[in-house]
Amino acid sequence: MIAEDSVLLRIGLVKVVEMAGFEVVAEAGDAQELLAAVGEHRPDLAVVDVRMPPGFTDEGVRAALSIRRDRPGTAVLMLSQYVEERYAADLLATNTSGVGYLLKQRVADVEEFIEALRRVASGGTALDPQVVAQLLVRRASDPLERLTARERDVLALMAEGRSNAGIAAQLVVSESAVAKHINNILAKLDLPKADADHRRVLAVLQFLGVGGQGASALAPGHHHPAP
């Protein structure tokens, strides 16, 4: 299920999603069509553009939130020209599994994007590095100061939702080194140890103030600017 108002981009997106081995059951050009199609086709995964007609503001976010509320089983991957931690917070407020929020341009790195698609579809998390950077900007104090630069890198990659193997590949180190870093981080931040990937992501995101009972998570629907 793909919702994107730019026809050009929609065609490309369909290609990539099909390359990843998914079947596209419906396409939509705005939030209304998207919600109708989700109700009709019950897709496993919806790829949603944030700014869509009629208002070109945050229709996609609102649609995604209502999909998450009404059909928690549907994984949602939001794409946007710019990512905003506030929207990420809204999206992760209830549940971090099966959620993705990436910059639109990440689609161009086809292999990486496909990897993120699969991660979200299988109940994981995919947060754009820029979202994580924005979250870290707000938390540039307290226990984070105790982390080494390397540990901060690992923490950021964890927050993006990557697995140990993914982090290791990204930093070009061995998986055992990554595991060691992660243990240090969890200890320094007083986070519970968790084996399951997405439980760990949840803990990290909660620490950064989003997700689960996150402190700054705002009630959905708190902002509806006049179009």
Add this chain to the structure above:
Amino acid sequence: MTVPPRLRRALVRMRRDIAFIAAGMTLHLLPLLLHFWVVMLLLGTVLDPDPDTPVVLAFTLPLLFVAGWGLTEPQRWRFRALCGVELPRLRFREIKRQFGYNLLIGPLLAVLEILLLALLLAAVAASLVLVWVWLVPSQWRRDHGGYAVPAGYLTAVGLPALAAVPPLAGGLVRLEILVGRAVLGVSRSDELARRVEDLTESRAGAVDAADAERRRIERDLHDGAQQRLVSLALNLGLAKATLTDLPPEAQQVIDAAHREAKDAIEELNNLVRGLHPAVLDELGLDAALSGLAARAPLPVRLRVDLPADLPADLPQRTAPAVEAVAYFVVSEALTNIAKHAREASRAEVTVTRLGEILRVVIADDGTGGADPSRGSGLRGLAQRVRSVDGTFRMSSPVGGPTMMSVELPCPM
């Protein structure tokens, strides 16, 4: 026959003055007649009581009142259209001055105007007596033999009188302008206050218009060029992923194009992001700033202490124009630090709101020596801060640290 230019100018001026005076006379006569009517009625009640008089008075006095107020606008028109003098629009609470002009001074001026117009008519009639005397039945001329001599005298008196009309008319017009300005005009301080009001309003309009324009550009780029670039990069990425059997040269070309496209997206995003991000309108300043801080090429610590983000329609949220300026300040300052602050390893952005003042402080630990009077970036920044009555201070001693502090008024 050509009219000499000096004469033509004199004639044009005289025509204008006479038109102004004639229009003034009609406007000034009306209250004069009303006065006259009221006086007659009052005299009538004293001398010869008539049961109808109070009724007529009850009708006439309101008429007088309406004239005292309603004639101001026609007078303003007369001054503006007939002699190019702009009188301010008077509010109803300045009614006393309007009554004074329309009901007291007006009738006095009417007398002068009537005298001048009468002089003009008499002078024209007298100086042309030898012309129009031929229109009189010939019998009269035969009965009044020797009429030519008095007619000659009349002409001799009429011509200088006619010549005296233009300067007199000019003098009367100047007098009227003096009186009009004194009574219906505004004092210097009132005028300045009004001017400041106007300028404040028009400046706010200009600031809003500029913001709207930035929003429009942001929107157009988002819906146009940026989507195309992403689509281009995506297609190149697809080509890279699927066309694996190409010769290595072709692969390299696709690779390079893919990288270029991604860089172009990045560059354009950064540029547009500095303009006016959509999130600024939707969620406000606090939410928009983290994106800026995260994009800066050096570690930035961001502390925002604002009343919680509220829907845009609630008064607690800072005015959009002020938010836009604050956002621009942070954006520009971080760009500056990245570009010029040598040795800066970190920056700190603090945004706080205290009562009606939004304070934005940006500090970096570079080597200092920044000079706001040099460099257009800082000047533009200071200008934009001033456009909403904000203050801009900068301290950048050589050796660092540099600190920029901006205070923006945001009335509740």
